[in-house]
Amino acid sequence: MGAGMEPNGSSRSDEEWERFLRESVAGAADAPKEPSARARDVAKRLPAEPGVGPEGWRSYTPVRPRRHPGWYVVGLLASLVLLVVALAPGRIVDLFAGEGPDSAPLTAETSRPTRVPPADAAQRPTMDEPFRGSPAAGWAAGEAGITVPDAGAVGWMSAAQVERALARSRDFLVASSLDHGVLRGERPEKAIALINPHQRDVRELLDIAFRTPSEKNDPLLLFSRFQTSRSQLVGDVVKTRGRLTYQEGERGALQVTADVTFVYPVTRADAGGEDEIVRTIVRRELVLSWDDPDKVITEPGTFSIISYKYDMTNGGCGAPTGYLTPPFGADRQANETGTKIDPYDRSAPVGQGESPVDECGKATRS
Secondary structure (H helix, E strand, C coil): CCCCECCCCCECCHHHHHHHHHHHHHCCCCCCCCCCHHHHHHHHHCCCECCECCCCCCCCCCCCCCCCCHHHHHHHHHHHHHHHHHHCHHHHHHHHHCCCCCCCCCCCCCCCCCCCCCCCCCCCCCCCCCCCCCHHHHCEEHHHHEECCCCCCECCECHHHHHHHHHHHHHHHHHHHCCHHHHCCCCCHHHHCCECCCCHHHHHHHHHHCCCCCCCCCHHHCCCCECCCCEEECCCCCEEEEEEEEEECHHHCEEEEEEEEEEEEEEECCCCCCCCCEEEEEEEEEEEEECCCCCCCCCCCCEEEEEEEEEEECCCCCCCCCCECCCCCHHHHHHCCCCEECCCCCCCCCCCCCCCCCCCCEECCC
């Protein structure tokens, strides 16, 4: 093979061959590297694909720009959202208002709120969703909505005794305002058993209230009851929100304060296929004293009632009957003539004392 000839018979000029040898010896960075005979032979034997030639050993193929799929995904999602809104607009409002059956419950109340719950979308309750359109839709059910604080030693009680007293205080709220038998008008025996039998004024109230209810002796001062011949609860759930707090009281007693709002969805007992639902809302504030038996006459496991207050909306007006009497239809409009009240406002103290006011409050929402 003569100088200046490639293995395949091609020729190079003397100048090119001399420059190649000189740059190779000098180690120039940009000196071309001659492929081996084996590499050139393999390249020749590679099968050629239709329309695609083998990539040259000195050739360069630019990277193809990729098309980003993000805008296609965004467009598809937007189309789906518009379709859902068109088919079920009410459900979308529920999701954003936090009123649907799957909405996450609020965190437990550990102190008095500083503001009123925000206004909700104006939506009517239904038999399947009796709390729809109400802040109570996000509240816990039953005793789960009553926050009990951690216990510590107070007065004559150890931390363990305080813990038991707090649990029994909550038991009283359950037995007096959540028990289904009591809500149907039965006598609240379990709740009464927790009250100190030696507290004379409360014993007199209980003896008279269930026989001849009056403004002074009314079962509703301590218990929630409906007359089943007139109204009935919708479903088995009562929504609650509130808390217990405690401190040392007189003579070293444990003083427990309960501030809880109960929301009862009810309908006519003789609805006859109608689904008018009224939410009766009762907020109770009770102050209980777990007295030292060495200083006060009491029975083990019972407390004395220091005070009781409650606010009520959609529970009836007029002479006491011993029952909550939610108004329906025309009666509801006729009764709503008093001072406007937001029954979900827990930022202020309970306003109603032991003697209920003469006029009925008008609920701004229920």
